[in-house]
Amino acid sequence: MQFEPVVLFFLLGVFAGLVRSDLKIPGSIYEALSIFLLLAIGLQGGVKLAEFPLVQLLVPALLILAVGALIPLLSFPVLRLLGRMTRADSASIAAHYGSVSVVTFSVAVALLMQEDIDFEGYMIVFLVLLEIPALVIGVVLARRGSGHTQWGRLAHEVLFGKSILLLAGGLVIGFVAGAEGIKPLDILFFDLFKGILALFLLEMGLVAAGRIAGLRSYGVFLVSFAILTPLLSAILGTLLGWMLGLSVGGTMLLATLYASASYIAAPAAMRIAVPKANPALSIGAALGITFPFNIFLGIPIYLWMAQFLHSFGA
Amino acid sequence: MQFEPVVLFFLLGVFAGLVRSDLKIPGSIYEALSIFLLLAIGLQGGVKLAEFPLVQLLVPALLILAVGALIPLLSFPVLRLLGRMTRADSASIAAHYGSVSVVTFSVAVALLMQEDIDFEGYMIVFLVLLEIPALVIGVVLARRGSGHTQWGRLAHEVLFGKSILLLAGGLVIGFVAGAEGIKPLDILFFDLFKGILALFLLEMGLVAAGRIAGLRSYGVFLVSFAILTPLLSAILGTLLGWMLGLSVGGTMLLATLYASASYIAAPAAMRIAVPKANPALSIGAALGITFPFNIFLGIPIYLWMAQFLHSFGA
Amino acid sequence: MQFEPVVLFFLLGVFAGLVRSDLKIPGSIYEALSIFLLLAIGLQGGVKLAEFPLVQLLVPALLILAVGALIPLLSFPVLRLLGRMTRADSASIAAHYGSVSVVTFSVAVALLMQEDIDFEGYMIVFLVLLEIPALVIGVVLARRGSGHTQWGRLAHEVLFGKSILLLAGGLVIGFVAGAEGIKPLDILFFDLFKGILALFLLEMGLVAAGRIAGLRSYGVFLVSFAILTPLLSAILGTLLGWMLGLSVGGTMLLATLYASASYIAAPAAMRIAVPKANPALSIGAALGITFPFNIFLGIPIYLWMAQFLHSFGA
Amino acid sequence: MTSQPMTLLVIISETVLEDILIDEIMDLGAKGYTITEARGRGTHGTRAGRWTQGGNIRIEVVGNAELCQRIVQRLQSAYEQDYGLLMYTAPVELQN
Amino acid sequence: MTSQPMTLLVIISETVLEDILIDEIMDLGAKGYTITEARGRGTHGTRAGRWTQGGNIRIEVVGNAELCQRIVQRLQSAYEQDYGLLMYTAPVELQN
Amino acid sequence: MTSQPMTLLVIISETVLEDILIDEIMDLGAKGYTITEARGRGTHGTRAGRWTQGGNIRIEVVGNAELCQRIVQRLQSAYEQDYGLLMYTAPVELQN
Ligand SMILES: Nc1ncnc2c1ncn2[C@@H]1O[C@H](COP(=O)(O)O)[C@@H](O)[C@H]1O
Ligand SMILES: Nc1ncnc2c1ncn2[C@@H]1O[C@H](COP(=O)(O)O)[C@@H](O)[C@H]1O
Ligand SMILES: Nc1ncnc2c1ncn2[C@@H]1O[C@H](COP(=O)(O)O)[C@@H](O)[C@H]1O
Ligand code: NA
Numbered sequence A, B, C: 001m002q003f004e005p006v007v008l009f010f011l012l013g014v015f016a017g018l019v020r021s022d023l024k025i026p027g028s029i030y031e032a033l034s035i036f037l038l039l040a041i042g043l044q045g046g047v048k049l050a051e052f053p054l055v056q057l058l059v060p061a062l063l064i065l066a067v068g069a070l071i072p073l074l075s076f077p078v079l080r081l082l083g084r085m086t087r088a089d090s091a092s093i094a095a096h097y098g099s100v101s102v103v104t105f106s107v108a109v110a111l112l113m114q115e116d117i118d119f120e121g122y123m124i125v126f127l128v129l130l131e132i133p134a135l136v137i138g139v140v141l142a143r144r145g146s147g148h149t150q151w152g153r154l155a156h157e158v159l160f161g162k163s164i165l166l167l168a169g170g171l172v173i174g175f176v177a178g179a180e181g182i183k184p185l186d187i188l189f190f191d192l193f194k195g196i197l198a199l200f201l202l203e204m205g206l207v208a209a210g211r212i213a214g215l216r217s218y219g220v221f222l223v224s225f226a227i228l229t230p231l232l233s234a235i236l237g238t239l240l241g242w243m244l245g246l247s248v249g250g251t252m253l254l255a256t257l258y259a260s261a262s263y264i265a266a267p268a269a270m271r272i273a274v275p276k277a278n279p280a281l282s283i284g285a286a287l288g289i290t291f292p293f294n295i296f297l298g299i300p301i302y303l304w305m306a307q308f309l310h311s312f313g314a
Numbered sequence D, E, F: 001m002t003s004q005p006m007t008l009l010v011i012i013s014e015t016v017l018e019d020i021l022i023d024e025i026m027d028l029g030a031k032g033y034t035i036t037e038a039r040g041r042g043t044h045g046t047r048a049g050r051w052t053q054g055g056n057i058r059i060e061v062v063g064n065a066e067l068c069q070r071i072v073q074r075l076q077s078a079y080e081q082d083y084g085l086l087m088y089t090a091p092v093e094l095q096n
């Protein structure tokens, strides 16, 4: 199974967290790393998008969004009925899993590049697009029948929140400037990308360590949910990617997008929009189980699934 | 007209600011970026200066300083009489426009490099030298006839303030170590330069957005002043550069230096030395109008002016 | 004598500190720089270690540790009897000098690379190993006969403190991933290394300036101690390196390790474990005298010693 | 000297609420506020100020007793149930 | 309204002691605490918050007078001699 | 126990004044001070702590009433007109 050394930094972080080392990445550095990561991903996507006839993307994009919306819609009843969770918690967790994780996606891209597997660069656009329906669905589910929602504040939070803004801004800049115009920025945004991702994973490990410790209290249900949801979502993604005629790399990335759960944009939005939800549950599951599952086991499995399906012809 | 993709990051920042996104560059990161930028600019200048007979610079340097001093001296009566501003405000704004902007200069250098136009590397020395007379003139104008000035504190503020210290320190290190000795640092200080400049412009856009919003209250006079002063100063610079026999690139850089207004060193110095001046006015004009004017329109115009004048022979 | 331009940044920092400039490296940036430096050094060592039969290292490692333990053991009576210092201060200073300095080591590596001199990459392992006996000896000396020691907390502090954790973690990751696996991280962790070291030295200079000012009050004894101890320790290291058959570069690095005094891990550990010791004394000596002595005079001398001894055959 | 008795209200709550709380405070009539970054532990667990875990902010408002009372009541009814929130008041002498 | 009189204890000490002081405070029965980063000067010299020099932390504990007294006594006897330490108390009205 | 009544003076002002205010405070006889970074809003507008806009610092001085009064008077006369400045005092029990 393919293995990407950058995940070792996650393990180092987890170790440091578990032994209660005084190691910590200062908050401002962490913020700088995420600004960098989001901009860099956006730029990469924009450059690739510029080489592509946009109209051809319309139908696949709508399909990818529609199928993606199934994830929170199906998760909600499972959480509510099987998991016996409150409406607020079920909705919030569903939104986290419908949403996507930029770092998981980056690790998948790193693996594809290490293995020299091509992929459709415009997949990055879905990092932006998939976020929005998931969060909206989450809020609707939480509020159904109960009082008013500050839709204005929520829309603002989602659209102009820093994650989407930097991703989309990077996309536009990359698109406008093109590969040639971006070249002097390459060394910062492309060549350093993986090193910065390593530092990011170190911090993620530190934080995940705290979450892992708290997992026992979540019970068997949430742990199973946090492993099965990505697997099932990835199967959806693999099938859809194959049907849409994506390459092996693109199929695997779509599976990864569906399988990943957000722990940056979604937690902030849900804390404001669904305050009754307990953030420890959703972040604990997304960051403490699903994230490590995805980078260690999930991503190699999704690659294998894509290769397997494509071996039958596209 | 020539266009430099790095300014797109400024636009992204302005957009984020105007839609009130929660995006912000942490203060410590901003400080690290400026330390980097100032050191890198200084090093670049120092390396180039080392290849140059210093004595030959003496007369042109004195001329450049003398003509540069005209900018605050002429701005002051305009602000005082035409703009009907207080003595303190007039003096402070004059000092900001007599002073220079490192980032504007960097964008100009980036454009020259993109267009493969040569320039005299020692122009960077004037980033250091032009600051000093401008601030001194500002304080003298503000205090004329009124009480005592803490000249000691001011001199200290200017000479050993971090901007000048890092620029001058970088110059000396670059000069002493030379191109060969600096080579292992190239990748950090030279190759990453433009990427870091992009992040810097992102933050400048965020801050400028706040300033732009406040412009209405400044009135037509200040807005006109903030556009005409750089244009007129640039004409001064272009003529002088041409007379001194500078290359097209060097002439354009001198025009840019004269045209740019400070928003790092000058605000801090003026806040201490001329406390009665309203910092919102000077920074608003320098950062909210002159800076974007220069990077979007000014710099291409100054390049065109230099090329035009040089087409008549040097 | 060989000269490494990166130390000029230390001088710039000292200058800025002495003239009381407002230049400062924000704390979070400093922390990020050290995380980077420790990880990078660890990774470099791990990659080199992977190419080496580990068992062959066992005996030399034990010898290097045993001889290294002599440094604090011999320093203590000197400080106590000749210097008439308190038991706590003597023990704490002894621990600082028995311990090692990552930045001093990095400057030595930079010089070797500049001069194209080969060295045993696994020397980096001793950055980790030498720290531990020194700190333990320091605590034992301080506490002998007096009450109980919180050994648990101390062991935790040393082993899982961020310095050792990042160095050791980097070693393991480098070892596991190997040169091939680390390659995409090279540009961040290896190519940028020297530039980051320069920024680090700038901050060290700023801090050292404060220490240098306080030196007068320490008296002649401490100043002499802070210069003679590294020299004598380096002689020990040079002889041992030569006896163990290390290369010229490796010998010089061992001398540098012995000669260097800690100012990151040791101060934090000693503040907790030996609270009665005055931290101004130990950090003042280590950072205000020994560190600049080593990077300006010591390292070139140690290289010369290694070359001299090796000219008699290995 | 124009020292006058006033009430100091200190509010410790979640960083994510910053914009919202500021809007409330200013809407209720405060003349100003001061914020410092904080972290801490309370009945809602540890808020160590690391991302995904969130940190706290500490807001100081100097005003008359009645204003502080209004702010306390509003924040209590709107946020105490769902968010980490601690408030205390103390009499101070404003020196302006 | 459930305002009740309490004691505010403010502890200013060295960053390096953070974990240790928190353990002491919680062990003595505090329900919570709030920390902000600080720097300052006192009888132990300037603590400018730069590395190798160290900074300060400012810990606030709201509790009953007796708890605050216990914390003061414990910290005084254990840390005052060797570390920078300043403590003061003031009466406050807890608004929860 | 050596608890003694003292005055706490809190000064909130512009970051750019830090060195100057510290000099004034120590010159007037303070034994120490504690600074935390702050941001806020007042009659001089929002000081969000972003560069070019500047931030605030929050200075705490514990001293006798007379010292605090001297500091208040000096800062008021010298800085209140041109700079953002808020000062308040409160009685505290120093626990050292
Ligand atoms: N007893 C206390 N003393 C000081 N700060 C407290 C106390 N209790 C809570 N806090 C602060 O208030 C925040 C929210 O409190 P809670 O709602 O109890 O979780 C905590 O994260 C602490 O920063
Ligand atoms: N009079 C004071 N007013 C305010 N803060 C003080 C005062 N004295 C000391 N401090 C703070 O307490 C810390 C430790 O004090 P000390 O133990 O006197 O060095 C100092 O670094 C200051 O932050
Ligand atoms: N009523 C208030 N309550 C708390 N802090 C205030 C208040 N008014 C002003 N401040 C703080 O004092 C600083 C300067 O105030 P001002 O001089 O009114 O602009 C502001 O930036 C705030 O941080
Ligand atoms: Na998903």
Ligand code: NA
Residues within 6 Å of the ligand: B071, B096, B097, B098, B099, B100, B233, B257, B258, B259, B260, B261, B262
């Ligand atoms: Na100018």
Ligand code: NA
Residues within 6 Å of the ligand: C071, C096, C097, C098, C099, C100, C233, C257, C258, C259, C260, C261, C262
């Ligand atoms: Na040593």
